[in-house]
Amino acid sequence: MRGGQGAARAPVIQFTNCRILRGGALLREDLWVRGGRILDPEKLFFEERRVADEQRDCGGCILAPGFIDVQINGGFGVDFSQASEDVGSGVALVARRILSHGVTSFCPTLVTSPLEVYHKVLPQIPVKSGGPHGAGVLGVHLEGPFISREKRGAHPEAHLRSFEADAFQDVLATYGGLDNVRIVTLAPELGHSQEVIRALTALGICVSLGHSVADLGTAEEAVQSGATFITHLFNAMLPFHHRDPGIVGLLTSDRLPAGRHIFYGMIADGIHTNPAALRIAHRAHPKGLVLVTDAVPALGLGNGRHTLGQQEVEVDGLTAYVAGCSVESALEAASLHPAQLLGLEKRKGTLDFGADADFVVLDDSLHVRATYISGELVWQVEEARP
Amino acid sequence: MKLIILDHYSQASEWAAKYIRNRIIQFNPGPDKYFTLGLPTGLPRDHPESYHSFMWNNFFKHIDIHPENTHILDGNAADLQAECDAFEEKIKAAGGIELFVGGIGPDGHIAFNEPGSSLVSRTRVKTLAMDTILANARFFDGDLAKVPTMALTVGVGTVMDAREVMILITGAHKAFALYKAIEEGVNHMWTVSAFQQHPRTVFVCDEDATLELKVKTVKYFKGLMLVHNKLVDPLYSIKEKEIEKSQSSKKPYSD
Numbered sequence: 253m254r255g256g257q258g259a260a261r262a263p264v265i266q267f268t269n270c271r272i273l274r275g276g277a278l279l280r281e282d283l284w285v286r287g288g289r290i291l292d293p294e295k296l297f298f299e300e301r302r303v304a305d306e307q308r309d310c311g312g313c314i315l316a317p318g319f320i321d322v323q324i325n326g327g328f329g330v331d332f333s334q335a336s337e338d339v340g341s342g343v344a345l346v347a348r349r350i351l352s353h354g355v356t357s358f359c360p361t362l363v364t365s366p367l368e369v370y371h372k373v374l375p376q377i378p379v380k381s382g383g384p385h386g387a388g389v390l391g392v393h394l395e396g397p398f399i400s401r402e403k404r405g406a407h408p409e410a411h412l413r414s415f416e417a418d419a420f421q422d423v424l425a426t427y428g429g430l431d432n433v434r435i436v437t438l439a440p441e442l443g444h445s446q447e448v449i450r451a452l453t454a455l456g457i458c459v460s461l462g463h464s465v466a467d468l469g470t471a472e473e474a475v476q477s478g479a480t481f482i483t484h485l486f487n488a489m490l491p492f493h494h495r496d497p498g499i500v501g502l503l504t505s506d507r508l509p510a511g512r513h514i515f516y517g518m519i520a521d522g523i524h525t526n527p528a529a530l531r532i533a534h535r536a537h538p539k540g541l542v543l544v545t546d547a548v549p550a551l552g553l554g555n556g557r558h559t560l561g562q563q564e565v566e567v568d569g570l571t572a573y574v575a576g577c578s579v580e581s582a583l584e585a586a587s588l589h590p591a592q593l594l595g596l597e598k599r600k601g602t603l604d605f606g607a608d609a610d611f612v613v614l615d616d617s618l619h620v621r622a623t624y625i626s627g628e629l630v631w632q633v634e635e636a637r638p
Numbered sequence: 639m640k641l642i643i644l645d646h647y648s649q650a651s652e653w654a655a656k657y658i659r660n661r662i663i664q665f666n667p668g669p670d671k672y673f674t675l676g677l678p679t680g681l682p683r684d685h686p687e688s689y690h691s692f693m694w695n696n697f698f699k700h701i702d703i704h705p706e707n708t709h710i711l712d713g714n715a716a717d718l719q720a721e722c723d724a725f726e727e728k729i730k731a732a733g734g735i736e737l738f739v740g741g742i743g744p745d746g747h748i749a750f751n752e753p754g755s756s757l758v759s760r761t762r763v764k765t766l767a768m769d770t771i772l773a774n775a776r777f778f779d780g781d782l783a784k785v786p787t788m789a790l791t792v793g794v795g796t797v798m799d800a801r802e803v804m805i806l807i808t809g810a811h812k813a814f815a816l817y818k819a820i821e822e823g824v825n826h827m828w829t830v831s832a833f834q835q836h837p838r839t840v841f842v843c844d845e846d847a848t849l850e851l852k853v854k855t856v857k858y859f860k861g862l863m864l865v866h867n868k869l870v871d872p873l874y875s876i877k878e879k880e881i882e883k884s885q886s887s888k889k890p891y892s893d
Binding site: 293298303 | 690691694695698699702704705706708
């Protein structure tokens with residue numbers, strides 16, 4: 253239950269002995285939660301004259317907003333781009349398993365697929381609040397099929413599309429509807445793409461640029477039409493060139509609409525991007541960095557052959573890498589920035605008063621020790637038994 | 639009077655904190671026996687949030703006090719004089735103030751009892767002197783226009799009724815006020831001098847605050863520090879007293 257009349261009678265929980273991420277810094281403060289939301293303890297003290305009903309000692313850990321993953325193709329054997337009869341169970345399984353990684357909200361991502369897949373799968377992935385059952389679904393991320401042939405990466409060539417004359421209708425026909433869609437990745441150099449970007453933006457859908465050979469000018473135009481995100485910066489786009497930085501140049505472009513800046517997704521596993529390149533991007537534009545997993549169905553499984561949409565991929569080993577920026581910066585890149593990208597920063601990705609109480613308890617090495625959604629414990633690490 | 643002289647601001651603060659802690663432990667409070675701590679709740683009108691925020695962030699949120707046991711003068715009350723009278727009644731109902739802790743202004747005032755305040759005054763509305771307005775500007779982003787000119791304050795007489803008074807004075811800009819407070823006579827122009835007539839007062843200051851005192855005075859009280867430091871020796875904490883009763887093994891309280 254969130255907010256509303258009953259909230260005032262809901263129990264007040266005070267998380268003590270912790271450091272919370274607030275205002276871009278880790279502060280030695282207690283976190284107060286009531287009715288699934290972060291509570292202002294000062295108001296509680298002076299106006300309601302109440303103390304906490306329950307105190308929980310966090311053992312000196314860090315409390316950060318729950319992570320938000322806006323690009324995840326599946327995991328634990330589930331592939332969101334497969335047209336199965338019961339897509340819902342697959343989404344639910346992933347939603348539940350990612351809780352242990354501190355993810356409290358996510359956007360299931362579909363790679364380039366044939367029409368039948370979109371028509372079958374999309375209606376089965378509704379927006380859903382998180383809870384003990386799993387992380388919340390914020391909406392679907394459609395990566396493709398309106399992307400560049402040369403930069404398709406792992407996407408199947410046979411199913412790539414370009415826009416027909418009546419571009420937006422073509423989009424609707426391809427996806428079969430945009431009801432549960434939150435983000436669309438497309439290549440802005442395709443003909444008619446600007447009108448598509450404008451139409452999608454007008455519907456409140458976040459448009460992202462990716463898998464593209466666009467130059468900087470085209471990319472800037474796309475942003476002026478409403479695009480706000482770059483899908484996995486550096487990957488599947490033209491490399492930075494000093495005379496035409498391409499999409500990468502959006503990070504420091506002065507041709508973006510006033511008051512807006514671009515967000516860019518980065519897969520910080522040390523493989524997709526050299527750590528030095530990651531640092532260049534971060535230093536050029538720290539406020540726009542959004543950490544994504546771009547996880548594949550093989551996440552959580554062993555080595556071997558797995559499907560990714562219509563392709564098969566080999567998985568060999570697992571690597572993780574930390575960028576080397578400050579802890580606070582990294583945490584914001586995984587929570588606040590994706591929330592800002594999706595316009596949710598009042599409720600998600602933050603521990604400000606009134607926000608949803610979705611947060612993670614981390615030790616100093618940033619390992620997840622517990623995950624909370626709406627102030628309810630939904631996952632915690634198994635303590636070693638003596 | 640006890641005059642406690644420490645080297646620096648931080649040491650003076652620490653000494654004062656330990657003294658208050660020891661006083662509370664020795665008082666041995668319980669559910670039926672409240673230790674009433676008085677603080678200068680002179681409240682500028684019109685911005686109660688600033689003062690509440692100050693008290694919350696600097697004190698209340700760090701301790702486990704129940705809101706019902708906190709009483710702050712409400713500068714937005716409809717009838718200010720009634721609010722002040724009610725405050726005096728609440729103090730009486732709580733059994734009087736056990737220990738009042740305050741500072742002084744450069745003009746020697748205690749709480750908002752500006753020069754010229756009666757030395758037997760009670761809680762009331764006061765017009766603030768320019769010195770005080772300047773000092774309060776920090777609560778209002780340094781904008782003098784925003785600083786209220788009136789305040790509710792406990793009176794000199796109210797504080798004199800406390801069983802013990804502790805005054806914290808640090809910094810060279812307070813040195814002259816300290817001199818007037820303890821080396822000159824009782825004078826309503828330097829209201830803190832009223833405590834010369836209180837049976838139990840402690841002045842805690844740093845070196846800089848003693849700059850206007852006679853060398854003789856400073857030497858005398860520094861010589862007493864050996865004795866005075868016993869007042870802040872570690873005592874058993876109340877929690878440990880409970881454990882000790884059940885375990886009956888003596889362990890020194892680690893500071």
